[in-house]
Amino acid sequence: MSLDPAAGAAPSDHSFDCPTCGSKLRFSPGAGKLVCDHCGFEEAVREHRGRVPELDLRAVERGGPPPSEMQDARFVQCPNCGARVELGTDEHARECPFCATPIVTDTGISRQIKPQAQLPFLISEAEARTAMNRWLGRMWFAPSDLVEYARAGRAMQGVYVPYWTYDAETETTYSGQRGTVHYESRPVSVTVKGRRQTQMQQVARVTWRPAEGRVARHFDDVLVLGSSSLPKKFTDALAPWDLSALSAYEPKFLAGFRAEGYTVPVEEGYREAREIMNGVIQADVRRDIGGDQQKIGRLSTEVGALTFKHVLLPVWLAAYRYRGKSFRFVVNGRTGTVQGERPYSTMKIALVVIIMLLLAATLAFVQVGGKF
Incomplete structure (x- = not known):
C-alpha cells in the first residue's frame, strides 16, 4: 500500500502567533x-x-x-x-x-x-x-x-x-543442537630442547545432542x-x-x-x-x-x-x-x-609523515654514530 500526494485536510502547520504582539513564537x-x-x-x-x-x-x-x-x-x-x-x-x-x-x-x-x-x-x-x-x-x-x-x-x-x-x-x-565441552587427557608428541617427547595434555571435546x-x-x-x-x-x-x-x-x-x-x-x-x-x-x-x-x-x-x-x-x-x-x-x-x-587535510598528514621520517632518520643517525 503506498500513499500518493493527494488533496485533503488543511496542511499541517506548526507556526504559532504571539497573542500579545503577533510575532512568531x-x-x-x-x-x-x-x-x-x-x-x-x-x-x-x-x-x-x-x-x-x-x-x-x-x-x-x-x-x-x-x-x-x-x-x-x-x-x-x-x-x-x-x-x-x-x-x-x-x-x-x-x-x-x-x-x-x-x-x-x-x-x-x-x-x-x-x-x-x-x-x-x-x-x-x-x-x-x-x-x-x-x-x-x-x-x-x-x-x-x-x-x-x-x-x-x-x-x-x-x-x-x-x-x-x-x-x-x-x-x-526451533530445532538445533546443544554442545557440551569436556576435557580428556591425551598423549601428545612435543619437542623440548630439540628432543621429541610424549606428554599428556588436556584436550577439549564437544558432545552434541539434539x-x-x-x-x-x-x-x-x-x-x-x-x-x-x-x-x-x-x-x-x-x-x-x-x-x-x-x-x-x-x-x-x-x-x-x-x-x-x-x-x-x-x-x-x-x-x-x-x-x-x-x-x-x-x-x-x-x-x-x-x-x-x-x-x-x-x-x-x-x-x-x-x-x-x-x-x-x-x-x-x-x-x-x-x-x-x-x-x-x-x-x-x-x-x-x-x-x-571527518574531513582530512592532506597538508597536515604530509607534515606528520615528514616529521616522522625526520625523527626516524635522526634516530638512525644517532645509533650509527654511537658505534664509532
Whole structure:
C-alpha cells in the first residue's frame, strides 16, 4: 500500500502567533515553553507521556491508514540528498538543512501518516554548537580553515527527523543442537630442547545432542529511520534515544523548527525492523538451547499483534559547503552526542609523515654514530 500526494485536510502547520504582539513564537528547548523573542511572552507546553496509541500494520497494508491518522503537508525536495523538508503555508526554503544545497523545487502538498509522538528538543542551539566545536577540536587532521568556518557562528538547524517504531508479539519454534565441552587427557608428541617427547595434555571435546523448543518475545519500540537524507552510520551513532520519554504528538514542540517528511514507507521500514528482531530471537534461542555451544538448525517464527507509530526525534544539523563539497555534522537534540563527516587535510598528514621520517632518520643517525 503506498500513499500518493493527494488533496485533503488543511496542511499541517506548526507556526504559532504571539497573542500579545503577533510575532512568531518558538519552542525553547529545556524550558518547555513557547517564547516570543519580540515581547517576551511565554506559554508552557505540556508533555502528554504514557502509552501512545499505535496503528495496526496489517490493517494499514490491507486498506490504508484511517483518515483521521492522515495529514497533508507541504514539502520541498532536495535534489542532492533527497530530503523532504516540511514548510509552513507561507514559508519558502532556500537551502537544504541536511547538505546545504540550494533548493528551488516545491513538491506541493503531500499526504502522509501523522506523527503519533515526538521527543522534544532538550538542548539549545548554543549547547549543540558547543558540543560540535568540542568534537571538532579533537579532529587534528581536519583542514584548519574548514574548522574555523564551521566555528564561525553560522546558525545550526533544528530538525525533527522521522522514525518508525514497531511493536510485535512473536513465538518461535526451533530445532538445533546443544554442545557440551569436556576435557580428556591425551598423549601428545612435543619437542623440548630439540628432543621429541610424549606428554599428556588436556584436550577439549564437544558432545552434541539434539535440542528443540519454543521461545516467545515481546518487542517494544524497535526503531527504524524513516528517511535516507542522512547517512545511516550517523543516525545510528546518535543512539540511544530515551524512547520511554516519548509523548503524544504536540505541534507546539515543533514551533521554530523544521520537520522532515518520511521517505521510507512503513512497510519497507518493517523489513529492517524484522531483521533486528530476528537477531534478538536467535540470541533467545541460543540461551534456551543452553550448554557450552549451540547450533541452530531450524527457526519458525509466528508474529501475532503487529503495530507501529510514526515518531519525530530532534537533531541539530550543521551543513557546510566547502570547496565544492558538503560536510555535515549532526547533534542529538536530547543528549548532545555528535557525529559527522571527518574531513582530512592532506597538508597536515604530509607534515606528520615528514616529521616522522625526520625523527626516524635522526634516530638512525644517532645509533650509527654511537658505534664509532
